[in-house]
Structure formats: C-alpha cells, structure tokens
Amino acid sequence: MTTTPADPAVLTVYPSDETVPSKDQEHASAARRVIRNALALSFARPFTWLSAAGLTVLLPGYLGDVNLGKINAAFAFADWCGLLVSLGITTYLTKEVARQKAEPGQLILNALVLRMALALFVGLGAVGVASLVTDDSLSRQLVYLLSIHMMLTVIGGVLTGALQGMQQMRCVATIDAFSKLALLGLVGVFLFEGLGPRSVAVAYIVSDLIAISWLIWAVRRIGGLAGSINLHSWKALMTGGLPFFVWEAALLTYARVDVILLSALATSAVVGWYYAAYRIISLPLFLPVILMTAIFPALSASVHDSTLFNLLCRRGVVVAVLTTVPMAFGLILLADKVIDLFGYPASFSNSVAPIALLAAGLPLVAVNMIIAPALSALDRQRRWALLGVGAAVLNPLSNLLAIPLTDREFGNAAIGAAAVTTCTEIYLLAGGLILLPRGVLDGSTYAGVLKCLLAGLLMAAAIWLASDFSIFVLVPLGAVVYGLGVIFFRAITLSDLRQARAYLRGPVEV
DSSP: OOOOTTOGGGTOOOSSGGGSOHHHHHHHHHHHHHHHHHHHHHHHHHHHHHHHHHHHHHHHHHHHHHHHHHHHHHHHHHHHHHHHHHTTHHHHHHHHHHHOSSOOHHHHHHHHHHHHHHHHHHHHHHHHHHHHHOOSHHHHHHHHHHHHHHHHHHHHHHHHHHHHHTTOHHHHHHHHHHHHHHHHHHHHHHHHTTOOHHHHHHHHHHHHHHHHHHHHHHHHHTTOSOSOOOHHHHHHHHHHHHHHHHHHHHHHHHHHHHHHHHHHHSOHHHHHHHHHHHHHHHGGGHHHHHHHHHHHHHHHHTTTOHHHHHHHHHHHHHHHHHHHHHHHHHHHHHHHHHHHHTTOOGGGGGGHHHHHHHHTTHHHHHHHHHHHHHHHHTTOHHHHHHHHHHHHHHHHHHHHHHHHHHHHHHSOHHHHHHHHHHHHHHHHHHHHHHHSOTTSSOHHHHHHHHHHHHHHHHHHHHHHHTTTSOHHHHHHHHHHHHHHHHHHTTSSOHHHHHHHHHHHHSOOOO
C-alpha cells in the first residue's frame, strides 16, 4: 500500500507521544488497536483454519457426495431458523457496545435473554416444519440436530458480538479456535468409528456448548452481564437490529437459495459437489474475516472523525484485495490438483469448475466485507439492506435459469449456481461503492487494488507455465512470484511496513 497525502495519519512516525498533535495521536492509537486486534485474531486463526481444512478433507471423503448433499440441505434449513432467531441483534449490539461510554452490561444481558427466548420459540417451530416437509428419515434427523446447532450458534453470537464491541479480540479468537478444534476432533473420531452423518451434527452441538460456556464466563468476567431484564431494551434491540436483519435475510437468501434450488432441481450428489466446492473456497476467507472483525468496532468508534474513518476503510480495502488475489488465482488454476490433494472420491471432479467460478469472486467478497461494516458504522445499513434485498431477488431468478441450463449443457448444475454466486458479488460491490460517501475511497485505493491484480496476473502466468509440476512446487512458486510482483508494482512499500511496526510498538490508548 502506498501512502499518500490523503492519509495524513500514516505519513509520519512520531518519536514520542509528547510531540504528537492530539488528533494524530488518536489516529495512530486507533490504527494500532486495529492492527493489534487483527494480530490477536491471526494468532488463533491458524487453529480455526486447521479445523475448517480438516473438515473440508474429512467430510467428502468419509460421507460421499450423496450424504454430503443431505447435510448441506439440512444446514440450509437450519440457517433459516438461525436467521429468525438472530433478528440482526448481534451486529447492532457490537456497534452499540463499541460506541457506549458507560458500562453496557444491561444491554448485553437483555440481548442474551431475548435471543434465548427466540431460540426456544423458533426451535420448536423448526421441529414441526421439518416433520412435515422431509420424508427421508436421515434428512429429517439431520435437520433436527443442525437446527439445534444453529440455535446454539446464534445464542453464542450475542456473547461474541459483545466481546467484539469491547474489542476483546484475543478472547474471541481463543474461544473460537478451541471450539473449532474440538469440533474437528469430535468429527474425526466419529467418522473414523463409522458413525455416519448424524454424528457430524452431534459434534457441532457439543462444540457449541463448549464455546457458549466459555463465552459466558468471559463476558461475566469483564462485567458484561450486569443489570436487570428490561422489556424496553428488548424493543430497542429489535428495532435497532431490524436493518441488519433485513440485510442478513437478503444475504442468506442469495447465499443459500442456490442449495435449496439445487436440492429441488438436481440430485443430492450435485448438492454435495457444490458443498465441497464451497468449503474449499471458504478456506482463504479467514484473512478478510479477521480484518472485518477487527475493523468494525474501530470504524464504529471513529465515525465522527472522517480522516481516521476514511484511512481505515482505504487500508482495509487494499489489504483485503492484497491477501485474497493470490488465493483466487491459485484456486482457479489449481482446483483439480486441490481435489486430488484432499483425496476426494472420483465423483468430486465435478467440483473443479464450481471451485474456479467461486474463487473468482473471493476478492469481491473480501472488499464487500469492508464496505458492509463501513456502511453500518455510518448508519447506512438500511440502504445496504435494500441492496441485499435486490440480490435476494436477482440471485434466485438467475439460478432458475442457470441451474437447468448448466445441468443440460454440462451435466453439472453446480456450475450454474457457482457462476450466479460470483455475479451476485459483483452486483453487491458495485452497489456498495455507490452507497459509500464520496471521498471515503480515493484514487490511491483503486491504484492499490490495481497493483495487487497486476501482481496476481504475474503469479498466474508463472503457475500456468509450470503447470506440469506438483502442487507442492506450484504453491511456493506462486507465493514467491506474487511477493515479488507486490514489491515491483509497489502494492506495499517499506514505508508501510515501517509504519505498521511503529504502530505495534507504540502505546494503545483505551
């Protein structure tokens, strides 16, 4: 990333706090906090990534495409149940806790109690609906179990949102890492013992209970569950969370409706191919997720300081692209080798084309992960939600055309679903850029993105020329070439690295 006069807070490293103008000192402190929060998340993230990677290898190999498709369909049903429980409260809570000067304990307590009441109500309804719409006994039992998992997940989401709002990122990361490793261990043991797909759902529930117990302890330790139950707070939570709920509903619609349509228009095996592709391309998203988690509270807290706010957005966008471009190009070119590396059954060769199509959208997803919290911090979440509603309409309509078309032409309906998903991300990115206030992103931001893309193209050329070699040669080769390209095109400079080091060494004002 190249520093420019538009970003004064990153131009100078002051030798001591006494010589720093107060506004610049605040900017430096905020930047340090974001970097340190991101690093706190990064230290634990390899463990959560290991869990995700382990599940990506284990599930297709031990369950096969048909059972994997049934689990994916059950997850899609459970996701809708979780949405009805969430009501957008977690995101609203994170923003409000980050903004509040007083102790937010009562707000967190009421959010937790409200979420638990909603989970009980929706969970009972989910059991009834699943009994009516699902004929296959295995699919029905998976729906029951994964609906319980989703209820527990959204309850834990309140506690996680509270800790993120208080910028307790190290605690969030540690709990997430431990619970995910527990999940991987349980799934591995159950599958090795031949217990089948039901045991996978049980493993999710056990890991949820571990995470919730730890989260409750962590929130109580810092006084985050104080005060009394107040129905007026419930109303404020539901009202404040409504725009986020609309966005989450739209997001879930376009993110999961493809699975529902694939289940209706194709076989369980096709759904399994698509699920395997989705799991693989989700692995690189841990970096933008870390960045989004670290930057959202900082954006919410700095919304009245346009210079700092713009700085965080600009740097966030460039870093998101910088970290996802090599992964996108790598997966596009090496999708078949990844399938072979993971030892999937031969039928999963049908996941190669969906992987390539979904990977093309990785940088778009990463940038949208910065734009979304920026708009929320600016209280423009209603406009972003309306944009999401548009995606929720366009995506299923497009899938209704693309899924039958690709099934007829290629014998693989997952190709159509993957293509529509990436096109939807293009739509969201274009709309998000329009919704951002003028000046938040500037010419240097787009120049930084272009430099990352040029470095990625250089890397892709090197991998393509050496495509006959093993993936164990191609991945390091791509990393080296991309790193050299980043330096050559000045996507990141020594000045940027020195500035980041200075922020890490300097004090953080709390």
